[in-house]
Amino acid sequence: MTPNISAAKAALSHLDMEENPATVRNKSRDFFWYSPVLKAELDHLEADFVINPKTEEEIIEILKVCYAHDVPVTMRGGGTGNYGQAIPLAGGCVIHTTQMNKVKEIGAGYVVVEPGAIIKEMDAEIKEKSGQELRMFPSTYAQASIGGFVAGGSGGVGSANWGALRDLGNINRLRVVTMEEEPRILEFTGEELHRVSHAYGTNGIITEIELPLAPAYEWVEMFVRFDTFRAATEFSGALTSEPGILIKLASVYAAPIAHSFFQRVKPYVTENDHLVGVMVAPHNMDGFMTLLGRHDDGDVIYRSDDLQWARSPGPMYEFGWNHTTLRALKFNKGLTYLQVRYGGDVDKVVEAYETFKGKLHMHLEVMREGNGLSFAGLPIVEPMNKDELDQLVADHEAMECMIFNPHRYTLEEGGRQSTDKRQIDFKREADPKGLLNPGKMIAWDEPDFDYADMYSYKGMRPKP
Ligand code: FAD
CATH class of the missing domain: 3.30.43.10 (Uridine Diphospho-n-acetylenolpyruvylglucosamine Reductase, domain 2)
Structure with missing residues (x-):
């Protein structure tokens, strides 16, 4: 062909x-x-x-x-x-x-939008017109499209409360065009959503999206400092598990991430400080401060509605998720990262932190998942070559930490090493x-691929 x-x-x-x-x-x-x-x-x-x-x-x-x-x-x-x-x-x-960026309809608890809408812009329009907001967005809020998020993303700011994008209820409906002699237009809901969400556009083009909304808040953004990584992780886990406190973000940055890579935070921390970055609904600040009082080793060092700095650190979501890696890369282009699921057990997270000290700097995003709490890691990895990275991945897997390998371009290898039927x-x-x-779905080209090494798509244009 x-x-x-x-x-x-x-x-x-x-x-x-x-x-x-x-x-x-x-x-x-x-x-x-x-x-x-x-x-x-x-x-x-x-x-x-x-x-x-x-x-x-x-x-x-x-x-x-x-x-x-x-x-x-x-x-x-x-x-x-x-x-x-x-x-x-x-x-x-x-x-x-x-150019397909229109917000087509806003109702009580939902929005219908074209796929090219930039998430921050559509969210501003939704807030202005209805007092509601998107429940979840990637930290690339200001640059990413909503179609790209649904087709290529996995979760983000909001996942601390609402779970992953693939969780039931986080996408209402998708309109999809097929790639046939006579393209068809299909409408997907329920189980059918999983055919094309997070499928990288390998099996259909999303032309309209309906998503759930929640009431909009002026989220209180805070950095909380802790002496130990364990204390920071325990607090962020306790916060995310507290059902009455509405949060949108709970990120853990092990020392010395904040001191080394967060320029505007650096004057307020030492290289031994571990930080938790949070977004809390304003009406739940009393509950938040009460919970923090029970974890008496945490101090709020920045609070967007009160304890401000001479130079604002900027939006809290631009510290979390993969923005942490981006900030680190600005200081050292050789650094890279991993995507790891540790599950909900603080001891396991701390064990991984101790085991890989020197090779990676631990960064966690805490999520609510179907059956409870989950620590998602996006650790910053010290410069290393492909073999060393592969070994690091294997070492994590040996500890039963699930890796979504960000050093692979296929759906399967970046996911659970299996094809979604x-x-x-x-x-x-x-x-x-x-x-x-x-070339992005291995099962299409090589159904018997065994994952022993990195997949290499045979149809890829050769290097010049
Ligand atoms: P693109 O990169 O343009 O596309 C993503 C995929 O979707 C591609 O495979 C593309 O072909 C496909 N696609 C795009 N539009 C359509 C369509 N209409 N129909 C079918 N397929 C389509 N991801 C997260 O999930 N959470 C995060 O918090 C997060 N943080 C990030 C931080 C940084 C600094 C960076 C660099 C990346 C981050 N990402 C994150 C990854 C990425 O930003 C998000 O997934 C984002 O939502 C992708 O949107 P996009 O418009 O840029 O998509």
Whole structure:
């Protein structure tokens, strides 16, 4: 199957197409470079052309033409994914959703929106019009699109209360267009949502999203200082487990993260201080301070509504989730990170902290999950090569810590090392030629892959 790029471009030339090489290169890249492994593998890749559709009809037209000419299609929202999700491994067409950014409907407890809406902008509109807000967003709030979050993200600010994006009730409905000779428009709810959520756009294009909302608050943002990592972790776990205290974020930064990498925090901490960053609903501050009183080793050193600093640290969410890594990378480009699930046991987290001291700096995001509390780790990893990183992953797995390997570009390796049957089954139906974001779903190309080493997609454009 050889793509006929020039025929596809000619047929789509009346749309908003970008061919400028610098723009095409820019829009073919995401934050894959967080990983030295992905940087080495994917840096040379780019699309042949980019189209910015304005409507679902235009998306359907692009898909029809690309199907007819065997041209691969990769979706792009904000381009902030870390797993190389939005990188077109086989070239072809990138569809950038930037112009499909309308908030279509706001109701009591829900919003309907186009996929290209930038999350911070749509949230501001929702707040202004209804006094509600999104329950959950990635720390790339200011840059990421809502479609990219649903198709490529996993959770974030809000997960401390609402769990992961895939948890029931966190997405209401998705409208999806298929990649067939005659693309179909499908509406998914319930179990069907899992076909395309977190599928990297490998089996359908999301053109409309309905999400739940909650009442909006002026969240009180705080840094709380602790002498030990255990005390910081225990407090953040206790806070997240306290059912009556509404929080949106509970992050733990082991020493010396705050002192080394948080420039505006540095004057207020020593290199031995462990910090917890939180967002608490204003009406629950009394409960929060009471809980903190029971953990008498914690001091509030910053409070957005009261104890302020000469230079504001900026929004608390831009310290948490993968922004912690971003801040560290500004100081040392050789650093990288891991994504780990430790479960809800503080002893296990502390054991991992002690075991890997010197190799990584522990950063946790505390989440509520279906059956309780879960510590999600995004530890900052000292510079190391691929073999050392692979060993670090193996050492975590030996301790029964689950790794979502951010040094891999496939859905399976970045997930649970297995294929989601719902996703591959839907791909067979909705993308029979395998043209959507090719190379990202191992099961499509190599169903017998054994995960012994990193998957290498055979259709990837070779390095020049
Ligand atoms: P993109 O990178 O543009 O796309 C992501 C994936 O979705 C790609 O595979 C793309 O092809 C696909 N896609 C995009 N639009 C569509 C569509 N309409 N239909 C089908 N497929 C589509 N992630 C989190 O989950 N939580 C975090 O807190 C978080 N923090 C981050 C912090 C930093 C500093 C960075 C660099 C990344 C972080 N991420 C986080 C990863 C990423 O920012 C988020 O997942 C973000 O929501 C992706 O949105 P985007 O618009 O940038 O998506």
